[in-house]
Amino acid sequence: MGCGASSCSSNNNLKELSDLEESLSSPDLLEGSENLIYADGDDDNDFMNGLEFKESLLPVPSLCVAVLVVGTHGDVLPFVQLGQELQKGGHRVRLATHSMYREMVVTAGLEFYPLGGDPKVLSGYCVQSGGRLIPLDVKTLKQVPAQREQLKAIIESTLPACTKPDPEDASKRPFVADAIISNPPVYSHVHIAQGLGIPLHMMFPQPWTRTCAFPHPFANQPYDGKWTQGNRRSYFQADVLQHLGVLQYLNSVRQRLKLPTLSATDLSAAQLLNINHVPFTKMWSPAICPKVKDWGPNIDVVGNFFTNAASSYTPPPEFAQFLSVEPAPIFIGFGSMVIKDTSRLTKIIAEASMTTNTRVVLQSSWSKLGGGDLPDSIFCLGNCPHDWLFPQMAATIHHGGAGTTAAGLRAGLPTMICPFFGDQHFWGFVVERAKCGPPPCEIQKLDANRLKASFLQLRSKEMRAAARQMAEAFALENGVFEGARSFHKQLPVEDIICDVSLFTEKPRIARWYCASLGLKMSAFVYNALCKKGLGRKLQAVPYWPVDYKTKFKKHSRQEQELMQRQIVSRTLLRGVQWGHGHAHMQLKRPDEVFRYTESDLSTISDAATLAISVRQLFTKHDKNSNLILEEDEMIECYHEVYEEEHGSQLGREKCRWIVRCLLDATETGVANFQEFCLIYKLFTENRLDELSSKSDVKSVLNHLQQSRNSTQMIDSILTADDSLFASGGVELIPESKKTIS
CATH class of the missing domain: 3.40.50.2000 (Glycogen Phosphorylase B;)
Incomplete structure (x- = not known):
């Protein structure tokens, strides 16, 4: 369900926007090509078609996940199952939907928040209008004001659903979302995610993502199996009409978030999802409708969500x-x-x-x-x-x-x-x-x-x-499990995780950014370091992990190729002071009150020291902001860390051999600072076998297990006579590149 109500006066705006889209489209489009480049709001995504995201090596921290769902019982039930699966992974899950489903949600063991709107009224309007976004008869047209009130009630309840306690919860337990999962008829999903600076993941058992394979569900176009530009264009037209129908209410939410308001010619919610490459999970079986060839790597088709009642x-x-x-x-x-x-x-x-x-x-x-x-x-x-x-x-x-x-x-x-x-x-x-x-x-x-x-x-x-x-x-499918896996896979884990927690037993979500150290810290770590008297030195600001662009930019061919090479999934902003009033929400989070033992404080302090040392390996950037490891920097860092941990010095040449082993490891599959931290931690603790279940690091493990780079080889380097290295009399490992990106 998701039929928005729009007035007939929106036709002129639609024609203007459609003409604009037509003028942007390439004159050389060839229908049926697998390499089409479009300009209907995003050309980045098409360059990413056929690529896949690499699943992060990093552990996913526990999150407060707000699941926003508008629709009938059949629309809500799959998200109940998803919420239960996410709970198994250690997340706190709140399902926000219509009040009539409270008992079903609470009985399933999930937290609840009531959204506005009556699904019977919404469904009745969609049936009477035949799913048309612009009514064709007077009787249905008279119902538009009532339908708009339904949409207003839904949209205005979505921000409290992500930031306020359940009004029927006697304990008034606080809740502030760390991530949002939503179905499209919520409409305000991307605007709230932008305002809170948190990841958004769309899920729906409907073809709500533009494609040449079939038209938008509310475009009232035939499903004939043909691959056409008209099918793709239908999404733009439906998106604009829905945008015009709810724009007034979306701007009300954006004003509460201190975000700029949008005009009729600004990008719709669906177009914002496109240009920001927001992950979208299709909740149906690939056996009946496989992933189509013009959907990018941020889109997964995972299988059906079945109940067992x-x-x-x-x-x-x-x-x-x-x-x-x-x-x-x-x-x-x-x-x-x-x-x-x-x-x-x-x-x-x-x-x-x-x-x-x-x-x-x-x-x-x-x-x-x-x-x-x-x-x-x-x-x-x-x-x-x-x-x-x-x-x-x-x-x-x-x-x-x-x-x-x-x-x-x-x-x-x-x-x-x-x-x-x-x-x-x-x-x-x-x-x-x-x-x-x-x-x-x-x-x-x-x-x-x-x-x-x-x-x-x-x-x-x-x-x-x-x-x-x-x-x-x-x-043969398990859609619920794969849906949760899709959510985890598409999370920007490296941008939401506390860097210091990578050196402790429990991963935590980052709440603060310390510009002086270049580290993200959880509230648990930050407060502990403040107790150690380091608060002033940290220079911490509230951390905003995800930034959403709201304007379409036509990219040059060089920029497009760079995006394809980097597989950019979303625009990320690190260490930015929250500028629209949400810093105070940090104080409302349920995990902000901590009790520490001396052992806790000591462990966190040691972990922070190690994180700071390793961070030094990743302080230089080239003109494209690719991370570079300098071998000499690594040698100095490893030398300091070894002396601190073992109380004795390690010869510089021995350090060089060990660093080359680490460089070889990172060269085969570790792409960022956080993943390097994980490899480094497990390597020094001789626990690399814990990564064997991660298919993405098989190449790393294979490389490390070769005779030249195995843990045994590191041990032999540590125990060998220093003179062998000083004279160059050993050939244990080949020359490694001085930098890697």
Whole structure:
């Protein structure tokens, strides 16, 4: 769900922006090319297509994660599962969604915050408007003010959802988000992330990211399987209309965040996601719709998010009796959709059932289908978990919600989709393309004859075989686990982690930046060092890890090539004083009150000393801001650290050999200061085997385990006679490069 309301007067603005986009587009675009370069708000992302992010070696610190979700029960449920998975990873998770879902969220063990808006009202408007962003009839147009009030209530509640205690929490436990996960209909997601300076990760089971493969769900364009520029352009048009519809409310949030307000011609939220390469996880199976070729490395297709509620469900006796009779029935249900004429639809289903002698399970849901007299071949059912129900069905007919579609195919059931609006047309298209169902039929066009024909098609051997094959593919996936992994993989861990905590047992999130030392520090570390009397020397400022650009910049070819080489995923800003009022939020965070033992203070002080020493290896930058390691600097640093740790000096030439080993290690896979800290710490503690599960450092481990660079070789260097090195009489390792980037 995500249909925004916009007035008809926005047509002129749309035409102006569309003309602007047209003028920016390259005249030499070739449809179908895998190397298209576009200028509809971002050309960086297209240069990144086909590339992949390297998963960080660094441990992810515990975060306060705000999960913002607008939509129906089916929209919210996958995020409940995601929240539970993130909790297993040590994060504190708050799921902010509509009040009617509080019990479901709290029962799952997650924190809750109420967002505004009524999903029934939102869904009803989307059904009545046919998913059109600009209403075409007077009756629907009259509902626009009410719809805008719904959107206003949602947007205005999102900032408190990330920064305020739950209003129904008696303890008023404070909460300030360290990261945001959101679905697109929240609209204010990127603006709040910009204001708080924190990472944002989008997740949705809908094709909300521009592509030539298929149109935007709310563009009202056909899904024909063609690769066209028109498909891609539909995202720009839909994004602009939604931007105009909610701009007033977004600016209200931005003003509260002390951010500049936006105009009608500024970039929409979706375009801001594009130019900042915000990670976007598609919550569907690659078996039914693989990642398309013009999506960049910040986009993952991870698999379906399935529930397992079947074990707690007991069917009523009369329903159990109905299911015991052969043949298996066909399921018909339309979930959270609002149906205009339920009696007409019920009559159509009854006629088709009796004429074809087809048994039907009819689920009433929000619209109370199934009223009046029904033939014995139809059983009217209330709420029932799909994972229990569908394995006992012969096929499914439904509205085409992402969750219901996935649940039916998971059970190996041929599926017919009767879309109401939005992404439901997309799911009808991909199900038919996979030969798992007949062509979709819009709900208002469904009649008894079409339904009779569909009953027969759904029982065909070909469709049943295709559906079973899809179920086998689904069984190999774990979308919830992969969704959490995608979140962790795409986090800018090196920019949010406390550098000093890398030398302790527990990674922590950075809250302060010490410009004099070039180090990021957690509140725990910073407060401990202040207790040691070092506060004034630290020159610390509140740390803002992520910066979001809000203007599109046309890059030169040289800049584009540089971005491709560096695989820049987002604009990061280190050590910036928060300029819009959020520094005081540091005091509201629940981890700001610490009790230290003398051992804690000593450990932190030692770790900070080591971090400062290692930081010296990364103090020089070239003109492109690439990090450079100077061999001589490393030798001096290693010499000092060794003397401090072991109480004895190490010959300079021995240091040189050891440094070359470390350089060789970093040369094969360690790209930044934080990863070097981790390798250095584990290397000196002889614990490099702990990294063996990280595929990205296999080359590092292999290199270190070779005879010339193994830990045993380091030991032999340490114990060898100094004169061997001074005279150059040994050839243990080859010459290493003096610098690496």
